[in-house]
Amino acid sequence: MLSLAPAASAAAVPTQLELHRLGGPAFLLCWTLEASPFGKPSIALSTGGRRLAAASISLGLRDGRERLAVAFRASGPDGIVATLSDQGPQGDVTASFDPALVHGIADPKDILADLAPQARLTLANALVRAWPPLFGLSTAPSYLSFLRQFLLTLFPKPLAMQPSAALVEGQWLCETLVPADFAGLQAASRLDGAGLTRLTLNSRIGAADRNGRRELHLVMEEPPARGGGLLLLQSERSLVVRSLPGRQVVPSLGRWWAGKAASRDGLRNWVVEQLAGLSGQGRLLAIEMQRRVPLAVQHVRRDDDLPAAELDLAVCNQAG
Incomplete structure (x- = not known):
């Protein structure tokens, strides 16, 4: 399946090559080699x-070696030649192989076995975000099956994404805990039987708790009745x-608004902003929630003769 054809001047040839089928005509070539002192x-x-x-990425292994992972789409009956170059004196090394000889879908355990922790995340991000649109994999059933197994x-x-409150027009307020190094949501996707779908989600990350975890709140559409998909959040x-639950009974916004959870870390103010941006109905609901359970009355008092001030009620509307 794979055969090395090193250049004549090569003194030492890397020998560990693996070829995996990701789904359909898409493959992943992994070439493991010692760290090169000459260049990337x-x-x-x-x-x-x-x-x-x-498209290629460099992955570090737990034993200090390096693995180049190259994703590509094979087309046509001809074999493929891979040329490795590290700018060293030994020259280039080539390997020839025929992707048609690889029939089964890749085993995620084999791909992940030797990777360092950060390399695992690097590969996962490429499989979720960069490579599917490049190689037409977002709706390929075999790739979706592989990706689900890989992520699991x-x-x-x-953990399950927890719905906190029903907003308006089929939108939910959802929350989950994320690790401290999750600095901000850059991309979100839903993985289910229909495909790998990019989502545009408004999000908010709260302050870290004693264990370093942070609350992440999202505004998203209620899931299909059956649920069962995975939500992929990338920073x-x-x-x-996170797993997505099926459609269920969700607390009303009024019930959530009056609870302690809504008053944490300025969360209610953020929800008001989200409601105002959803629709006219959302703006009206935002005003009603602020009127129904307003913030506590605030006082500003001075010991001298300067005027004092008292704020009884402040409500945000479309004018600000």
């Missing part, structure tokens, strides 16, 4: 005398996976 290694793929479009191998028992260096 790269791999170029070609087939039938032409350059093949590919990385996160065996994902710059982190990935959080």
